[in-house]
Amino acid sequence: MTTILSPELIASFIDIVGSGNALSGPAEIAPYLVESRGLYHGTTPLVLRPGSVEEVSRIMCLASQTRTAIVPQGGNTGHVAGQIPREGKADMVLSLERLNRIRDVDPVGNVIVADAGCILADIQKAADDNGRLFPLSLGSEGSARIGGNLSTNAGGTAVLAYGSMRQLCLGLEVVLPTGEIWDGLRRLKKDNTGYDLRDLFIGAEGTLGVITGAVLKLFPKPLGHQVAFAGLKSVEDALALFDRASSLCGSALTGFELIPRIGIEFTTRHIPGVRDPMPTVHSWYALIDISTLDSAESAERMIQGLLETGVSDGLVENAVIATNETQRKAMWHMRESMSPAQKPEGGSIKHDVSVPVSSIPAFMAEADAAVMRAIPGARICAFGHMGDGNIHYNISQPVGADKQAFLDRWREMNGIVHGIVLKHLGSISAEHGIGQLKRDELAEIRPAIEIELMQRIKHALDPAGIMNPDKVLHSRSM
Ligand SMILES: Cc1cc2nc3c(=O)[nH]c(=O)nc-3n(C[C@H](O)[C@H](O)[C@H](O)COP(=O)(O)OP(=O)(O)OC[C@H]3O[C@@H](n4cnc5c(N)ncnc54)[C@H](O)[C@@H]3O)c2cc1C
Numbered sequence: 001m002t003t004i005l006s007p008e009l010i011a012s013f014i015d016i017v018g019s020g021n022a023l024s025g026p027a028e029i030a031p032y033l034v035e036s037r038g039l040y041h042g043t044t045p046l047v048l049r050p051g052s053v054e055e056v057s058r059i060m061c062l063a064s065q066t067r068t069a070i071v072p073q074g075g076n077t078g079h080v081a082g083q084i085p086r087e088g089k090a091d092m093v094l095s096l097e098r099l100n101r102i103r104d105v106d107p108v109g110n111v112i113v114a115d116a117g118c119i120l121a122d123i124q125k126a127a128d129d130n131g132r133l134f135p136l137s138l139g140s141e142g143s144a145r146i147g148g149n150l151s152t153n154a155g156g157t158a159v160l161a162y163g164s165m166r167q168l169c170l171g172l173e174v175v176l177p178t179g180e181i182w183d184g185l186r187r188l189k190k191d192n193t194g195y196d197l198r199d200l201f202i203g204a205e206g207t208l209g210v211i212t213g214a215v216l217k218l219f220p221k222p223l224g225h226q227v228a229f230a231g232l233k234s235v236e237d238a239l240a241l242f243d244r245a246s247s248l249c250g251s252a253l254t255g256f257e258l259i260p261r262i263g264i265e266f267t268t269r270h271i272p273g274v275r276d277p278m279p280t281v282h283s284w285y286a287l288i289d290i291s292t293l294d295s296a297e298s299a300e301r302m303i304q305g306l307l308e309t310g311v312s313d314g315l316v317e318n319a320v321i322a323t324n325e326t327q328r329k330a331m332w333h334m335r336e337s338m339s340p341a342q343k344p345e346g347g348s349i350k351h352d353v354s355v356p357v358s359s360i361p362a363f364m365a366e367a368d369a370a371v372m373r374a375i376p377g378a379r380i381c382a383f384g385h386m387g388d389g390n391i392h393y394n395i396s397q398p399v400g401a402d403k404q405a406f407l408d409r410w411r412e413m414n415g416i417v418h419g420i421v422l423k424h425l426g427s428i429s430a431e432h433g434i435g436q437l438k439r440d441e442l443a444e445i446r447p448a449i450e451i452e453l454m455q456r457i458k459h460a461l462d463p464a465g466i467m468n469p470d471k472v473l474h475s476r477s478m
Helices: 007-017 026-032 053-066 120-129 146-151 197-201 235-252 261-270 296-312 325-336 338-345 357-374 403-407 410-423 439-445 448-461
Strands: 070-073 092-095 102-106 111-115 169-175 181-184 210-217 224-232 253-260 284-292 318-321 352-354 379-385 390-396
Touching (some): 053 210, 120 146, 146 210, 224 235, 224 325, 235 284, 253 325, 325 338, 338 379, 338 390, 357 379, 357 410
Parallel strands (some): 070 092
Antiparallel strands (some): 102 111, 224 284, 224 318
16 A cells, blocks of 8 residues: 655646645645544545546546555544544545535435535435425534445434435445446335345445445425423333333334433533523433324324323423424434533543343443443433434543543443443444444454455455555555
8 A cells, every 4th residue: 555645646636636626735634634523633645626426436546556545535524533544644535525416306206316425404405495304314414425424324313213324325326446436326215136235335434435426215294393302210211201102103203312411411501502491300301303294283192192191100200392493493402412512521432332222221220330430420421312222322521530531541431331232232333333433343342254254345345455444444455
């Protein structure tokens, strides 16, 4: 693998995109070299911003001939540093930001075809403008791009009803590490013709090819939408309420988020405009989101029925139903502010884990006990998509503790929490992927045969090892 690029090679890459779209000045490349948490800083000789699929293809062709490493980058919102070039190498960043055209919207066929560089919020808006819903929704939707969402198999707040990106994508267009273009932009729900190549690239974190376009599924827009906050005394009660909500609402249950009291305290303290949604104080909260296709009244009936029975039999301590769109948005804004609200509280050690839904209370009880034994005074802020079994098990430093000394225990705490996750047959990365952050751990926890199969697939598609090397898997060709 090339570690120093000659001026001639750099000039050839610049020629492909034009000098205005090849960035190399320290100030202009700086935003591409660090991820939002500031944990990883990379280096690059050049950020390339191609404006067409053909330019991406020419870049990859030259990269494979010259064994130049390429790191695809979308909105740079990923949490595991898959989009950040390695430090001290000559990885070239390939930003998809100029590939941002919506190619087609077909409301009857319920599909949208878009460039991979389209911002998620723009896809949602295009769907809405055509009387349809694109249901992927996440805190980073104003900057994350479709190619990044696909490459991380992003989930978000409505996975319960609609699934993650893997379920929301029908077809892909991919530029392979050789520069060849695979046009798999099919719009079919049923297509049993051989190996599923699409699913190989979804969740591959840019290690197998560059996604340049996608066919995404659209859905009818719900007529009824209700959001409520329920105050609860325990995680066990949250699980019982989730079980009841699933039976009562079926596919109308679009979100069921678990929030601890400390999360309300952090967000009301640090995020301007966020207010405690309830007049009473509770140990735990569930944010419940219901959307119905038939009428506004049916969503209203459902949420009221769920909460009334919950209160009358002692499962729910108190509940508040949002009465208008502003309040609904405020409740979700509170939930989405949980991540940024932890920052001002000092160091935060994160775990993006999933366990079978019914194991959540046992997992939380065991993890809490183990964490408090290891770091007395640690403040556990565990929240997330309870309906998907996905908990962001985050640990804020004890008040007044030394931030760096606390963060130095990141691996140790990962070991403790992930050990309990694995005991419950869970996953150490529910939605953010592996990237650089969890690469070494992946190799330790997955069976050797799985890692070997992944390595063989990687080698078959990327024999020169130029495609986002050392992300997800260790590079064999280095
Ligand atoms: C506030 C906040 C909230 C979030 N909430 C959620 C959430 O609820 N659920 C969730 O799943 N994630 C969430 N995330 C994580 C993040 O937004 C997602 O991982 C997102 O899908 C990444 O998109 P991106 O365009 O920013 O990709 P990037 O960060 O730029 O890249 C992510 C990975 O994809 C690869 N990649 C990017 N584009 C391409 C391409 N075109 N072809 C091939 N590979 C590519 C990169 O190399 C990298 O490995 C959140 C992040 C933030 C900051």
